[in-house]
Amino acid sequence: MNENRINKNTNQPDIFKNIENWEVNRRKFVKTLSVTTILSQIGIVSSCNNIKADIYKANEYLTALQSEVTQKIQSVLFPNDGNGPSVIEINAYAHILWVLSDNHKDEESKQYIMKGMNWVDDTSQENYGRPFSDLAQIEIEELVDFMAKTNWGSSWLSIMLTLIFEALSLDPIYNINSNQVGWKWLEHQSGTPRPNESNSYDNIFTTIHAN
Amino acid sequence: MQTKKYDFCVIGSGAGAGPIIYEMAKAGYSVLVLEKGPWIKTKDFSKDELVSCRRDVYTPNKTDEFHVIESQKNDGTWKALATRDTNKNYWNGSCVGGSSNFMSAYFHRLKPNDFKLLSTYGAIEGANIVDWPISYDELEPFYTKVESVIGISGKVKQHSTLEPRSTPDYPYPPLETNVVSDWIDEAGKKEGYTVVNGARGIISEAKGKRNPCYKSNYCGSYGCSSDAKGSSRVALLEEALKYDCTIVPNAKVFHLETDGNNKVIKANYHLNGEKHYIKADRFIVACQAIETSRLLLNSKNDDAPNGLGNENNLVGKNLIFSAGGIGGGNLYFDDFSKEDALKIKKPGVFVNRAIQEWYEINDESLGGKTKGGTIDFLYEHSNAIPKLARQKWRGSRLVYGSELKTNIKNYFTKQRKIKFEIFNDWLPTDDCFVELDNNEVDKWGDLVAKVRIGYHPHDLKVAKFLAKKGERILELIGAKNISTGISGLPSPNLVVGGCRFGDNSKKSVLDKNCKVHSVKNLYITDGSFMPTGGSVPHTWTIYANSFRVAKYLLKKKS
Numbered sequence: 001m002n003e004n005r006i007n008k009n010t011n012q013p014d015i016f017k018n019i020e021n022w023e024v025n026r027r028k029f030v031k032t033l034s035v036t037t038i039l040s041q042i043g044i045v046s047s048c049n050n051i052k053a054d055i056y057k058a059n060e061y062l063t064a065l066q067s068e069v070t071q072k073i074q075s076v077l078f079p080n081d082g083n084g085p086s087v088i089e090i091n092a093y094a095h096i097l098w099v100l101s102d103n104h105k106d107e108e109s110k111q112y113i114m115k116g117m118n119w120v121d122d123t124s125q126e127n128y129g130r131p132f133s134d135l136a137q138i139e140i141e142e143l144v145d146f147m148a149k150t151n152w153g154s155s156w157l158s159i160m161l162t163l164i165f166e167a168l169s170l171d172p173i174y175n176i177n178s179n180q181v182g183w184k185w186l187e188h189q190s191g192t193p194r195p196n197e198s199n200s201y202d203n204i205f206t207t208i209h210a211n
Numbered sequence: 212m213q214t215k216k217y218d219f220c221v222i223g224s225g226a227g228a229g230p231i232i233y234e235m236a237k238a239g240y241s242v243l244v245l246e247k248g249p250w251i252k253t254k255d256f257s258k259d260e261l262v263s264c265r266r267d268v269y270t271p272n273k274t275d276e277f278h279v280i281e282s283q284k285n286d287g288t289w290k291a292l293a294t295r296d297t298n299k300n301y302w303n304g305s306c307v308g309g310s311s312n313f314m315s316a317y318f319h320r321l322k323p324n325d326f327k328l329l330s331t332y333g334a335i336e337g338a339n340i341v342d343w344p345i346s347y348d349e350l351e352p353f354y355t356k357v358e359s360v361i362g363i364s365g366k367v368k369q370h371s372t373l374e375p376r377s378t379p380d381y382p383y384p385p386l387e388t389n390v391v392s393d394w395i396d397e398a399g400k401k402e403g404y405t406v407v408n409g410a411r412g413i414i415s416e417a418k419g420k421r422n423p424c425y426k427s428n429y430c431g432s433y434g435c436s437s438d439a440k441g442s443s444r445v446a447l448l449e450e451a452l453k454y455d456c457t458i459v460p461n462a463k464v465f466h467l468e469t470d471g472n473n474k475v476i477k478a479n480y481h482l483n484g485e486k487h488y489i490k491a492d493r494f495i496v497a498c499q500a501i502e503t504s505r506l507l508l509n510s511k512n513d514d515a516p517n518g519l520g521n522e523n524n525l526v527g528k529n530l531i532f533s534a535g536g537i538g539g540g541n542l543y544f545d546d547f548s549k550e551d552a553l554k555i556k557k558p559g560v561f562v563n564r565a566i567q568e569w570y571e572i573n574d575e576s577l578g579g580k581t582k583g584g585t586i587d588f589l590y591e592h593s594n595a596i597p598k599l600a601r602q603k604w605r606g607s608r609l610v611y612g613s614e615l616k617t618n619i620k621n622y623f624t625k626q627r628k629i630k631f632e633i634f635n636d637w638l639p640t641d642d643c644f645v646e647l648d649n650n651e652v653d654k655w656g657d658l659v660a661k662v663r664i665g666y667h668p669h670d671l672k673v674a675k676f677l678a679k680k681g682e683r684i685l686e687l688i689g690a691k692n693i694s695t696g697i698s699g700l701p702s703p704n705l706v707v708g709g710c711r712f713g714d715n716s717k718k719s720v721l722d723k724n725c726k727v728h729s730v731k732n733l734y735i736t737d738g739s740f741m742p743t744g745g746s747v748p749h750t751w752t753i754y755a756n757s758f759r760v761a762k763y764l765l766k767k768k769s
Contacts, residue, residue, distance in 0.1 A: 076611070076612060077611045077612065077615075078611070078612075078615070078616065079612055079613055079616070081612075081613045081616065083613065083616045083617060083620060084616050084619075084620060106274075144611070148608075148609045148611065154609040157609055157611065158603055158604075158609060161603055161609075161611060161615075162596075162600060162603075165595075165596050165599040165600060166261075166265065166596065168595075168599070169260070169595035169596055169599060170259075170260055170261045170265070170596075171259055171260075171261065174261065183595075185620070186595070186619070186620070186623035186624065187623060187624050188595050188623060189428065189558050189593070190258060191257075191258025191427045191428055191429035191433070191593065192258060192425075192427055192436075193257050193258065193436055194257060194258065194259065195257040195259040195261075195262065196257070198254075198255075199254070199255050199256070199257050199259075199262075200257075200259065200262075201259070201261050201262055201266065201268070204255055204262055204268060205262075205266075205268055207249070207251075207255060208249045208251060208255075208268060208269070208306070209249070209268075209272070210249070211249065211460075211461040211482075211483060
């Protein structure tokens with residue numbers, strides 16, 4: 001279990017270091033994005049109470065393994081324990097795909113997110129001699145616990161948590177925080193007016209940055 | 212390419228530019244405004260945390276436009292990093308109306324001693340403190356004008372450092388406050404002083420087409436959807452547009468051209484991928500302090516090889532931020548009666564209380580009489596994600612799983628965080644300045660600003676002194692886990708100086724009317740003129756000074 005044996009010495013990009021100020025810099029929803037792919041993914045994730053193996057499909061942004069790692073790790077970080085919504089209810093996985101879809105986002109930050117997904121499988125191989133896909137739930141939880149005690153692991157998991165927080169508390173217009181489930185749980189009062197179609201992220205960005 | 216020659220060309224459209232544009236247009240002069248950013252209208256604003264805070268929608272893409280920031284390392288050397296590569300952002304709302312669209316609008320006047328810091332409190336080694344070339348009395352009528360034209364709400368209350376006023380009270384009644392405001396008043400009384408009713412640049416009653424504050428609870432960093440907030444855009448530019456005033460958004464001025472006889476004849480700018488220029492009789496620059504100095508330095512020519520107005524190498528020097536810090540504590544609902552807990556939770560209403568009892572400090576620990584500052588009280592911003600992010604760590608331990616969810620639930624539903632912000636003088640020093648980075652250019656190929664952000668250690672001593680006073684009030688109102696963070700890191704949204712005004716043309720960039728000493732028709736009307744920054748947020752003073760310069764220009768023109 002020597003963390004040095006795995007090449008995870010990639011520094012967290014500077015942009016992540018102050019997480020409260022971290023901005024994914026999602027310039028606009030990518031034109032090249034296969035929207036239907038994303039929407040179908042969101043639909044599957046949203047409609048399942050239990051994540052099934054067949055939803056861990058490769059897509060435009062993640063391999064099947066990365067997809068599985070992401071969803072299972074999210075469920076450990078923010079479990080469905082009866083206290084508040086689950087990651088499925090807030091569409092946390094779809095939110096990550098959305099973030100990765102931004103081709104205006106600096107590659108370093110996106111690569112960091114995806115590298116971390118690979119580190120999870122590397123660590124599984126090193127600690128258990130098996131791929132992540134073969135781990136039992138208790139082993140996944142042990143793995144997260146192990147990672148959280150390392151610098152490289154806690155940095156990456158921290159970013160994953162921030163992305164969950166976004167899915168939990170940003171406006172439902174973005175297909176997250178479904179039915180305001182996060183706001184209701186936290187008794188959070190959003191400001192008014194809430195974003196509408198014309199001034200939500202994609203359109204206001206286009207309006208403002210047209211030149 | 213423009214052929215019309217305007218009476219005034221104004222570069223920038225925020226708080227420093229708005230009063231000039233408004234007054235000149237109303238007086239019948241032709242005014243052309245060149246604004247680097249887009250024109251965001253009121254209907255475009257919402258209270259969307261993704262747009263306003265999580266993504267930099269209202270500021271330029273930092274790959275295209277960035278700053279280079281020089282910070283001091285522990286060994287005393289300076290390290291330069293481009294904001295393109297860090298999480299820092301030194302843009303403050305690059306759009307029509309500037310950062311006044313996104314201000315929290317905590318409005319305070321400077322006090323008479325702020326205009327004569329050197330002669331009142333004496334020199335401090337390592338600080339370039341000077342007196343202003345004007346007095347408080349000269350600016351007072353314009354503070355008053357801002358109250359009515361921009362729209363300031365509040366209630367004047369006598370207190371030990373209340374500045375002289377020519378009117379008894381603000382034109383708009385105070386915004387509704389939370390119960391905690393009353394408790395802060397009482398706590399101040401117990402400590403033997405009067406707490407200040409904080410004024411806001413937010414109207415509480417309708418003003419023309421502007422609707423009063425509707426208590427959305429999201430002011431700072433957000434555009435206002437009722438136009439209650441007194442941004443330059445809604446309070447000044449919309450009126451100016453009724454006259455001979457044209458605003459050109461997305462027009463980035465990169466060079467001011469002179470005629471070889473110390474007179475600016477053209478502003479050269481980029482628009483839609485092409486270069487243009489405009490001619491005018493007078494040019495006003497108000498791009499916010501860093502960009503204003505950058506433009507003057509980038510406007511070098513054969514007659515001004517170091518940049519316009521920079522014969523004495525003073526352009527960009529003595530940049531000032533606001534020193535201080537932030538403190539806070541938790542009001543746990545279980546510590547209060549059910550009735551009081553409900554009152555604490557009441558959203559949408561303000562705190563609007565400040566302490567100015569120690570605007571001047573006389574304490575041996577600080578070497579006797581010295582300049583102090585302001586402590587503003589406020590509730591934690593309503594944004595959800597900073598509150599969530601704060602629950603992730605306990606020291607160096609990452610918190611996740613059910614423990615995290617429990618902490619989050621408790622933080623959101625069992626307490627409310629009350630905070631204070633300290634404002635004290637950021638002393639001007641040789642280690643805080645703007646220059647050009649000769650190795651970095653923006654998307655147009657223009658050299659970017661390099662900003663050194665050194666601070667004077669005296670700033671921290673004063674801030675720590677004030678922090679104790681703020682913490683004491685929080686104790687008295689029943690807050691727990693009280694703490695304060697004081698540091699020498701600047702708040703990029705509170706930046707002035709760089710082109711200080713003064714009577715001596717060898718020691719200042721601008722004369723007392725904010726005209727560049729060495730250029731016949733070039734004026735700087737943003738916060739760049741300030742040789743010292745005072746111990747309050749700068750916006751009201753910037754507005755007031757711009758109205759003062761406008762009056763001078765009108766008199767000169769007539």
